[in-house]
Every structure is written in structure tokens, then in C-alpha cells.
Amino acid sequence: MKIVLLGPPGAGKGTQANVLSNKFGVVRVSTGDILREAVKNDRDADLLIKTYMDKGELVPDEIVLSLVAERISRNDAKGGFILDGFPRNKNQAIELENRLKNLGVKLDMVLYFKTKGSTSIERLTGRRICPKCGLNYHIKNRLPKKDNICDVCGIGLIHRQDDKVETIKNRLKVYKNQTQPLLKYYKDLGLLREVPGDLDVDDLFKKLKTLFANENLI
Numbered sequence: 392m393k394i395v396l397l398g399p400p401g402a403g404k405g406t407q408a409n410v411l412s413n414k415f416g417v418v419r420v421s422t423g424d425i426l427r428e429a430v431k432n433d434r435d436a437d438l439l440i441k442t443y444m445d446k447g448e449l450v451p452d453e454i455v456l457s458l459v460a461e462r463i464s465r466n467d468a469k470g471g472f473i474l475d476g477f478p479r480n481k482n483q484a485i486e487l488e489n490r491l492k493n494l495g496v497k498l499d500m501v502l503y504f505k506t507k508g509s510t511s512i513e514r515l516t517g518r519r520i521c522p523k524c525g526l527n528y529h530i531k532n533r534l535p536k537k538d539n540i541c542d543v544c545g546i547g548l549i550h551r552q553d554d555k556v557e558t559i560k561n562r563l564k565v566y567k568n569q570t571q572p573l574l575k576y577y578k579d580l581g582l583l584r585e586v587p588g589d590l591d592v593d594d595l596f597k598k599l600k601t602l603f604a605n606e607n608l609i
């Protein structure tokens with residue numbers, strides 16, 4: 392299974408990517424996570440990358456592309472991968488195609504998580520994250536057992552800097568201008584499948600399972 396998840400911030404791509412990765416044993420490649428990790432581990436990267444991320448702007452293509460190329464060429468990605476948050480513009484999509492061609496593989500499907508702007512804002516402003524394991528919570532509908540503490544790691548949850556309302560609005564604008572045109576790009580390639588991002592996690596997973604079965608991906 393080699394798939395791309397497309398959709399606005401807050402569409403539930405990351406949450407569903409984790410579910411799919413666990414159920415089907417394929418690697419989740421989240422460029423947001425890879426970039427946050429790079430920021431944590433490297434002071435130079437911190438200065439360069441964090442400024443873009445904190446404003447909700449796209450990190451320059453050459454940085455993202457080299458990180459993704461390295462990740463998908465690793466052994467554990469040979470059995471399949473779920474790209475979450477990549478590609479995010481036309482240049483990244485074309486580069487992805489070139490690199491996959493070099494690896495002798497093709498994308499099976501691009502899933503578009505169609506989601507209302509109001510849903511994105513509601514989900515992201517209420518989202519809280521474990522800085523250690525990355526598990527997502529929500530202040531209204533996915534509460535941890537203990538107030539603001541990760542159920543798994545037992546450490547304090549954080550509100551991501553770019554999940555503040557002004558930055559979310561910019562992320563939605565960046566999505567509309569730079570990422571949304573990929574819908575037509577992948578539709579023209581016959582790869583695009585639309586699914587309702589507003590559904591809850593389990594219902595959406597059921598839908599995806601049926602879709603994958605119909606298209607012989609599982």
C-alpha cells in the first residue's frame with residue numbers, strides 16, 4: 392500500500408494515518424513530524440525550519456524533499472507507506488513522482504479528506520499533543536484520563552504553537568493556494584479518491600477499509 396493523504400490541516404490525516412499504519416503494518420511518513428524532530432535535534436535546522444512552521448508557512452521544498460527521499464528509501468518503507476502532509480505543492484508532487492520512479496514504485500491512491508474550514512479550526516484549537524509519543528487529544532472529545540497528561544507516557548500535553556487560531560487561518564490559506572491544486576493534479580492521474588474528513592475516526596476507518604478492499608489494496 393503506497394498512498395498519499397491530502398486535505399486541509401485538521402482534516403484528521405495524522406490520526407487516520409496512525410490507525411492505518413497500525414492495522415496494515417505500513418510506515419507512516421509525516422513530514423510535519425519529521426520536521427518537528429529535525430527542529431528538536433539540530434540547532435541550525437531549528438533556526439531555519441521553525442520560523443516557517445511557527446508562521447504556518449511551507450518549509451522550503453529542498454529541505455522537505457531530501458528528508459522525505461531519505462525516509463522512503465529506508466528498508467521499512469519497502470512494504471508500503473502512507474504519506475501524511477506530503478506533497479503540499481505541485482513541485483513536491485512532481486519530485487515525488489520522479490523519486491518513486493527511481494525506486495521502481497508507483498502510488499496506489501491519493502485520499503482526499505474533504506473537510507469544512509470550521510471543522511479544521513475546531514479540531515486544531517482544541518488539539519493537545521504528547522510531546523513524547525505524538526498521541527493526539529482534544530479538550531472536548533478526546534480527553535486524557537488525567538487532566539492534560541498523556542495516558543501512555545504520563546507527561547504533560549502541549550498546545551502546538553501553530554495550532555493557535557491566527558496561525559491556523561494562515562495554514563488554511565497556504566493549503567488553499569498551494570496544496571488544493573493537487574486535487575486536480577491527482578484527479579487527472581486517476582489516483583484521487585474523496586472521503587469525508589468530518590467523520591469520526593472509527594467510521595472513517597471502516598469506509599477506508601471497504602475502499603481498499605474494492606481496489607485490491609488489502
Ligand code: AMP
Pocket residue numbers: 400422423424426443444445447448449450451455475476477478479483553562
Ligand atoms: P503538519 O504537522 O502536517 O500540520 O505540518 C506542520 C508544519 O510543518 C506545516 O505548517 C509546515 O510549516 C511544515 N510542513 C509539513 N509538511 C510540509 C511539506 N510537505 N512541505 C513544506 N512544509 C511542510
